[in-house]
Amino acid sequence: MKAGPAIREERLHDRLARFARIGATARGGVNRQALTEGDREARALLAELGRTRGFAPRQDAAANLFLRREGRDPSLPPLMLGSHLDTQPTGGRFDGALGVLAALEVLEALEDAGVETPRAVELACWTNEEGSRFAPGAMGSQAFAAGALAPEWLEARSPDGARLADELDGTLRALPGVPIARLGTPLAAYLELHIEQGPVLERENIPVGVVTGIQGTVWLEVVIEGRAAHAGTTPLAFRRDPMVAAGAILHTLHEGIMPGDDDARFTVGRIDAYPGSVNAIPERVTFSVDLRHPDAETLGELERRVRAVCRREAERAGCALTLRPLVHMPPVAFPAAMVELVEAGARRAGLASRRLVSGAFHDALYLASRAPAAMIFCPCRDGVSHNEAEDVEPRFVAAGATALLEAATGFLRSSAPAAA
Numbered sequence: 001m002k003a004g005p006a007i008r009e010e011r012l013h014d015r016l017a018r019f020a021r022i023g024a025t026a027r028g029g030v031n032r033q034a035l036t037e038g039d040r041e042a043r044a045l046l047a048e049l050g051r052t053r054g055f056a057p058r059q060d061a062a063a064n065l066f067l068r069r070e071g072r073d074p075s076l077p078p079l080m081l082g083s084h085l086d087t088q089p090t091g092g093r094f095d096g097a098l099g100v101l102a103a104l105e106v107l108e109a110l111e112d113a114g115v116e117t118p119r120a121v122e123l124a125c126w127t128n129e130e131g132s133r134f135a136p137g138a139m140g141s142q143a144f145a146a147g148a149l150a151p152e153w154l155e156a157r158s159p160d161g162a163r164l165a166d167e168l169d170g171t172l173r174a175l176p177g178v179p180i181a182r183l184g185t186p187l188a189a190y191l192e193l194h195i196e197q198g199p200v201l202e203r204e205n206i207p208v209g210v211v212t213g214i215q216g217t218v219w220l221e222v223v224i225e226g227r228a229a230h231a232g233t234t235p236l237a238f239r240r241d242p243m244v245a246a247g248a249i250l251h252t253l254h255e256g257i258m259p260g261d262d263d264a265r266f267t268v269g270r271i272d273a274y275p276g277s278v279n280a281i282p283e284r285v286t287f288s289v290d291l292r293h294p295d296a297e298t299l300g301e302l303e304r305r306v307r308a309v310c311r312r313e314a315e316r317a318g319c320a321l322t323l324r325p326l327v328h329m330p331p332v333a334f335p336a337a338m339v340e341l342v343e344a345g346a347r348r349a350g351l352a353s354r355r356l357v358s359g360a361f362h363d364a365l366y367l368a369s370r371a372p373a374a375m376i377f378c379p380c381r382d383g384v385s386h387n388e389a390e391d392v393e394p395r396f397v398a399a400g401a402t403a404l405l406e407a408a409t410g411f412l413r414s415s416a417p418a419a420a
């Protein structure tokens with residue numbers, strides 16, 4: 001009997017180790033930020049590994065890199081598997097790289113087993129997912145989904161002074177002979193394996209997370225303006241203190257939002273008092289609000305509540321209030337059929353799974369606007385990510401790649417054109 005396609009754990013581990021050496025940091029992490037020399041080296045290695053197995057490399061104007069394993073009917077849109085190879089400045093070895101190298105492993109497993117698929121299977125390596133060197137993050141997948149790079153992105157400068165348009169150009173030139181296709185080629189579906197970046201799967205010892213969607217995010221900037229005055233000489237009745245309002249708002253919202261709803265996230269990560277003097281009542285307090293929820297309606301309700309509490313407490317303190325919306329990203333729910341496909345694949349492979357919502361953005365969020373998409377999460381040690389200590393147990397790496405392979409073959413079977 002001919003064996004079906006199977007993940008070769010050792011090959012995948014060697015690959016992860018090899019890519020982790022590109023941009024390796026002294027503390028065991030990786031610094032391979034988007035469009036740097038390290039990123040170019042990693043892309044070149046990926047293209048070379050693909051060529052060796054006959055998977056044709058291709059790039060686009062956003063420097064997304066693809067490897068294609070041809071199918072029986074080249075005219076059908078491919079199944080795409082992907083993630084990213086760029087990292088945070090003090091990033092880990094698995095965030096992004098796991099999804100790209102597991103996708104390569106799936107292509108190789110199909111090749112090893114000599115499987116002819118009804119349509120092509122493509123690996124996608126998305127540019128600048130992290131957004132640490134150029135904003136916004138998930139730039140490559142956003143450009144792919146939109147079919148164009150936003151003109152204002154091209155002029156963006158990195159903290160090291162580089163211009164995005166120049167860095168894209170240099171990165172594309174670093175792969176001579178790899179054709180540049182138009183942005184946003186058609187695809188049948190998209191699957192992405194990624195580390196969870198949270199503690200749930202490890203805590204429950206479940207190897208496969210079936211991601212049902214990505215929660216929505218609202219960012220607000222809250223500015224409360226009162227009157228600066230002397231800390232020692234101004235009695236209570238004469239104060240219009242924005243810090244009093246800010247304190248009351250933070251207390252009310254911390255007590256009111258998360259304790260009543262396990263899916264809600266409320267964070268104030270930045271606060272600033274002006275002029276910031278020990279012995280002056282501040283004239284102005286500015287703080288950020290990061291609000292998240294997987295349900296669009298509830299997220300809207302939470303935002304209204306935040307706004308109402310801010311208005312009430314600013315008024316009570318005799319201060320003026322300005323609320324500026326900074327980010328508004330509605331939640332995305334992956335199609336039920338894709339979620340079930342991932343679940344069924346894990347079941348066939350004998351891997352325990354559970355459903356969960358992603359707390360972070362991913363490239364899959366943008367691909368979901370172009371094709372049915374789904375994500376698989378892999379447990380990571382202590383839920384630690386965006387950190388040089390990021391780690392994944394070998395058994396979970398193998399399980400994640402196997403779940404990706406099963407989901408991919410499941411999709412290829414279910415989407416195959418009926419036999420003539």
Ligand SMILES: [Zn+2]
Nearest residue numbers: 095096129194
């Ligand atoms: Zn990532």
